[in-house]
Amino acid sequence: MKQTINVLIVEDTPDDFLLLKELLESSDEINFNTFHEERIENAKAFVKHHSVDIAVIDLTLPDSFGLDTFRTFHNDFPHMPIVIITAFKEHELALQAVKEGAQDYLFKGESSASEIFRTLRYAIERQKLMSELKKALAEIKQLKSILPICAKCKKIRNDQGCWEILETYISEHTNTKFSHGICPDCAKVLYPELYLGDKR
Numbered sequence: 001m002k003q004t005i006n007v008l009i010v011e012d013t014p015d016d017f018l019l020l021k022e023l024l025e026s027s028d029e030i031n032f033n034t035f036h037e038e039r040i041e042n043a044k045a046f047v048k049h050h051s052v053d054i055a056v057i058d059l060t061l062p063d064s065f066g067l068d069t070f071r072t073f074h075n076d077f078p079h080m081p082i083v084i085i086t087a088f089k090e091h092e093l094a095l096q097a098v099k100e101g102a103q104d105y106l107f108k109g110e111s112s113a114s115e116i117f118r119t120l121r122y123a124i125e126r127q128k129l130m131s132e133l134k135k136a137l138a139e140i141k142q143l144k145s146i147l148p149i150c151a152k153c154k155k156i157r158n159d160q161g162c163w164e165i166l167e168t169y170i171s172e173h174t175n176t177k178f179s180h181g182i183c184p185d186c187a188k189v190l191y192p193e194l195y196l197g198d199k200r
Contacts, residue, residue, distance in 0.1 A: 020056070059084060084098070154166055
């Protein structure tokens with residue numbers, strides 16, 4: 001079964017849009033559903049009401065120009081993978097967009113179908129990995145914060161103010177799995193007969 005990817009193409013030149021649409025729809029491995037908007041504000045409104053996996057955005061549009069085109073979209077949809085499509089003369093702008101959060105860029109009329117397929121797939125995967133990494137870092141940061149812990153039973157007070165077992169809290173906030181054992185000090189208390197001859 002072919003993978004389906006919903007692509008929003010934000011491009012105001014009809015010929016450029018149609019060429020990209022035809023290239024995407026020629027794929028034998030991926031079912032690209034293409035959507036089209038000519039203005040960045042219309043694109044933002046579209047994403048709010050439709051399922052979109054990736055946006056391909058021209059930097060020069062009737063209602064926006066240059067990096068502001070990328071920034072205004074990226075600020076509203078920071079988790080959406082974005083690929084810039086641009087003329088070669090805007091190479092530096094495209095590079096700057098990547099530095100600010102775009103996943104990649106393509107040059108109009110100079111990219112092969114296989115290169116475009118690969119670029120879009122990799123952009124989606126990289127954005128997914130970045131989102132997972134940010135989530136993991138946030139969880140680590142949360143765990144490094146001060147947590148109220150009972151001096152006797154060692155339960156901790158969670159974010160909702162409820163007391164719960166420490167292992168439960170850590171398991172819910174990380175991918176940590178616990179195995180249980182007995183440390184030497186506790187073993188001496190629980191099984192003193194095994195340590196009667198131990199002079200340490």
